[in-house]
Amino acid sequence: MSASELTIPQVEKDQKPKRERPRGMGAGKQLHAGPLTYVVLTVFALVSLAPLVWTAIAASRTDRRLAETPPPLWFGGNLFKNMERAWEEGGLGTAMFNTTFVAATITISTVVFATLAGFAFAKLRFRFSGVLLMLTIGTMMVPPQLAVVPLYLWMADLGWSNQLQTVILPTLCTAFGTFFMRQYLLQALPTELIEAARVDGASSLRVVWHVVFPAARPAMAVLGLLTFVFAWNDFLWPIIALNQENPTVQVALNSLGTGYVPDQAVIMAGALLGTLPLLIAFLLFGKQIVGGIMQGAVKG
């Protein structure tokens, strides 16, 4: 306690971050990691990956029952056969198609609307902008459970039960996305650029198209990835709104798990199929997703 009291306040007040603070500056950056660090990290990495690897192992077996002693520890030869059965018998085919459509629509609309709103909050002056921004942030506190009963009743009234627009509409735009884009544009978009375009007589839409979107592109990509992961994995509302006839992947997986399917290898093949697109996205864009979460964290 005494050490911190003596040093920190003084440093904080007097030596504001001046120049060339080394980047990535925490304590650790001064030192290379020792072997123990690598050991602990490896354990964490194994725990992170093991369930996924085991899913692939289990999905490749012939056993109707995978829970046996000893459990299957290496790949069998049935991966594609099991996947095919999950695809057809488990309804994963329709589900994958539906989820791709839902997630893509939600992603595109969230990214576009969030960029527009984020731009307005970051760079434009208008009445009540402060209050409206606080309201936007405040909505993140409202749990989705609070909306599902009326939404369900309305969708039933409209005859939209079990249709994909039921899942898409409530998520067309998110508070998180708006806030994320605002924080990015605040710094990434020079106000002078907007002013210059204005002087040339550009309308707001032209400014958005020629100045804002190009400047926002990196953040739009990250937000798009995060939104896609979220939309793909969303569970509560789809499971209430959709039935087994027209499911998303998560709804289909739920009924695989509760549907008395005796073949556990097929269930695991379904779980693997439902995760595969995101795992591939992680292989390709893992760095950007990590960066996006860290960026959103510091600023949010």
Place this chain on the structure above:
Amino acid sequence: MSSSKQALAHAASADAAPGDQPGAAGRAHGRGTPPPPGPDSWRSRLYRWDMKASPYAFIAPFFIVFGAFSLVPLLYTAWYSLHNVQLANLDGQTWTGLDNYQNLLSSDFFWNALWNTCTIGVISTVPQLLMAIGLAHLLNYKLRGSTVWRVVMLTPYATSVAAATLVFVLLYSWDGGMINWLLEFVGIDPVNWRESDWGSQFAVSSIVIWRWTGYNALIYLAAMQAIPADLYESAAIDGANRWQQFLHVTIPQLRPTILFTVVVSTIGATQLFGEPLLFGGVSGSKGGSEHQYQTLGLYMYDQGWIIGNLGKASAIAWTMFLILLIVAVIQLLVSRRLRKSQ
């Protein structure tokens, strides 16, 4: 709440940044306002109208979506919670006043679900955040392949609740499941993860911990990297070793971030739904044979869509919201206390 404050503070400083060169900013501003053609032409009027209206047009989609699919339903949920609304007879809604709430408060299952939500929330959130801080500290060292480590730690986040839970159900099987098999190796008696009280709650929590530890570690890592190196230097000059530096520099500097993750995790824990539902399999919405891991989220789903009493489900939803608000206020008070005592 505090996260938004922190964000706004951050935003305010960023807004001020261009002001470093008052001349340039002022010039740009002065240049930007007047439109090119004459003052009263239709073009200039259109231009001015565009300037005024476009901000509202840009934020409109969010507020329309939020209003139509969150705010209005929120109020309707309150309205339905005062009615008898049955899934089987949607048109026959009758006013019942506070009956649903009375019914709820006198139901053992409600209190059981509330208690389960608390216990599962604690045993999933506390270890998760502690491990995340430790993990972030390690990731903050100069590492070989630092990006690879981060991506690997985040992969569980990409796995959906449904897929993850189906896998864990098998891993936790009573006879022949991987985890009991491993326990036997170490000489521990197998645990009935699905039927036992604490065992099943632990199993459900472990799914949450698995999915979210890496995510929280990245959030802590980001905050750690923003801590100025001078703080560590002066602490080192004062003779603080690395552990003391972690305790007296890193942790206090992380306080806003820690509070942020606690708030977010608490909200997540209050709404816990997918993991226990799928973990229970066929008896999922009951939270196991003895309701041993039925959370509030599950209870609401069970009452609303399995039993078909949507009025009561609405009352549960609003009760959850009120509990969240109370928790938020407590957290706000605690954080204020902490700040004052510092």
